[in-house]
Amino acid sequence: MSRPPVDVLLRRLDPSVPVPSYAHPGDAGLDLVTTEAAELAPGERAVLPTGISLALPDGYAAFVHPRSGLAARCGVAMVNAPGTVDAGYRGEIKVIVVNLDPREAVRFAKGDRIAQLVVQQVERVRFHEVAELPGSARAAGGFGSTGGHAAGQKPLAGTPGTSSTSSNGYTSVGTDREGQ
Ligand SMILES: O=c1ccn([C@H]2C[C@H](O)[C@@H](COP(=O)(O)OP(=O)(O)OP(=O)(O)O)O2)c(=O)[nH]1
Ligand SMILES: [Mg+2]
Numbered sequence: 001m002s003r004p005p006v007d008v009l010l011r012r013l014d015p016s017v018p019v020p021s022y023a024h025p026g027d028a029g030l031d032l033v034t035t036e037a038a039e040l041a042p043g044e045r046a047v048l049p050t051g052i053s054l055a056l057p058d059g060y061a062a063f064v065h066p067r068s069g070l071a072a073r074c075g076v077a078m079v080n081a082p083g084t085v086d087a088g089y090r091g092e093i094k095v096i097v098v099n100l101d102p103r104e105a106v107r108f109a110k111g112d113r114i115a116q117l118v119v120q121q122v123e124r125v126r127f128h129e130v131a132e133l134p135g136s137a138r139a140a141g142g143f144g145s146t147g148g149h150a151a152g153q154k155p156l157a158g159t160p161g162t163s164s165t166s167s168n169g170y171t172s173v174g175t176d177r178e179g180q
Contacts, residue, residue: 014051029116038108040099048095056087061122064115075101
């Protein structure tokens with residue numbers, strides 16, 4: 001059984017902006033539009049306003065995610081993806097987009113859907129500082145320590161894991177973690 005929706009107060013700073021809604025049942029994201037037209041040259045970024053501000057309930061946050069269609073068709077990404085909207089933030093939600101296409105400019109018209117908002121429950125933590133952390137199977141391995149890199153990609157220097165440089169100059173990372 002699906003859970004009831006969470007009530008969120010929303011203010012439209014621009015009356016022409018639609019109240020964000022889910023396109024399909026089961027969708028996680030609500031599309032956000034830009035209230036400003038913009039043109040981004042290759043490599044250029046912009047902070048675009050959405051005309052929306054929220055009062056999220058305590059214990060929730062909203063995350064501004066990119067749209068896959070814009071990314072695949074136009075090379076548009078979000079510089080800080082996912083952007084974090086704190087429950088206490090009452091300002092306008094903004095989207096920091098960047099045009100990653102090497103050749104083509106991208107144009108946004110007012111009302112174009114530029115990103116999507118995902119509202120989630122978030123935990124608050126209380127830290128307990130210790131001198132040593134308990135052990136784990138992964139330990140400090142990360143940043144490619146399990147292998148599977150594309151050809152020519154080197155693992156991040158200084159991370160645990162078995163590594164060797166072959167005659168072609170590429171570094172290959174072993175996935176055998178025995179004996180570590
Ligand atoms: O993509 C984003 C990211 C953030 N925000 C808003 C909501 C968030 O609550 C506030 C602060 O964001 P963040 O903490 O990521 O930015 P900061 O650079 O750390 O700023 P601050 O010092 O104000 O926290 O900015 C957006 O509108 N869009
Ligand atoms: Mg911050």
